[in-house]
Amino acid sequence: MELFPLVSPILFAFGVTVLGFITPGYSHLTHTVSRLAIEKYGWIQSLNFFQLAIALYLTGMRLTDLIRKDTADKVIRTIFVVCSIFLIIAAFFPTDPIENVPLDLSLLSPTGLVHMSVVVMFLMLSPLGIISLANVFLREADLKRYAIPTLVAGFTAFFGSIVWFAFYFLGIYLEYRGIFQKAIAIPILIWLILINYAVIKKSHN
Numbered sequence: 001m002e003l004f005p006l007v008s009p010i011l012f013a014f015g016v017t018v019l020g021f022i023t024p025g026y027s028h029l030t031h032t033v034s035r036l037a038i039e040k041y042g043w044i045q046s047l048n049f050f051q052l053a054i055a056l057y058l059t060g061m062r063l064t065d066l067i068r069k070d071t072a073d074k075v076i077r078t079i080f081v082v083c084s085i086f087l088i089i090a091a092f093f094p095t096d097p098i099e100n101v102p103l104d105l106s107l108l109s110p111t112g113l114v115h116m117s118v119v120v121m122f123l124m125l126s127p128l129g130i131i132s133l134a135n136v137f138l139r140e141a142d143l144k145r146y147a148i149p150t151l152v153a154g155f156t157a158f159f160g161s162i163v164w165f166a167f168y169f170l171g172i173y174l175e176y177r178g179i180f181q182k183a184i185a186i187p188i189l190i191w192l193i194l195i196n197y198a199v200i201k202k203s204h205n
Contacts, residue, residue: 005062006196008055009189015048016182031178033185034095034115042094049091057084059192062199067143072136079129086122090115102171123161130154142202146195153191160184 016036020028023039036045060080064073093114108116130151137147164180167173173180 002200005055005059006193006200008052009192012048012052013186013189015044019045019048027178028182029179030175032095032181033178034090035097035178037091037094038097046091046094049087053084053087053091055192055196056080056087059196059199060084062203063195066199066202067136067140072139075132075136079133082125082129083122086118089118093118102169102174120165123158123165126154126158130158143198146198149191149194153187156187157184 016033017028019036019039019041020026020031023036023041026036026039033045036042037049039045057080060076060083063076063080067073067076093111095112095115134147134150134154137143137150160180161184164177164184167180168177
């Protein structure tokens with residue numbers, strides 16, 4: 001169980017990759033990760049979201065156990081719990097099967113609107129979480145080295161997502177929105193692996 005949060009991002013990426021290739025009509029180039037949840041093997045992708053949400057939660061709890069400082073505990077616990085909740089909500093309320101057209105909120109179903117709202121809300125809150133987490137790491141000798149990677153991975157994904165949404169609203173490069181989204185996610189998945197490696201290493205010292 002100790003290795004689960006470390007392995008989870010790898011399982012997530014592997015699951016998305018394989019499902020994308022075996023799902024009829026799905027294109028890694030064009031379609032988003034969320035789109036997999038409403039296709040033929042959607043239940044597998046939903047489970048994939050859930051396992052990543054659990055890994056995020058466990059990562060936060062293990063970090064708080066290692067740091068054991070009231071303020072830092074609250075910051076880390078809040079960030080990782082909120083991320084887990086957002087991911088679970090996004091899985092429960094799947095995206096709409098909108099093809100390559102500019103994003104128009106009038107085209108969204110109620111579940112699609114919830115999904116989009118959760119994603120936008122998460123995006124708006126993410127700078128605060130990124131900076132707060134980096135500040136916590138800076139105050140910890142064993143985690144200080146991960147402050148810069150946290151800022152780099154977090155803000156790379158943040159600004160990439162801003163561009164992604166801008167292109168979506170403007171109808172630019174819609175045929176590449178799937179691969180663009182996956183490229184945005186890669187730094188975060190790598191960061192999650194690094195953080196869990198640091199947690200395991202510190203817990204055994």
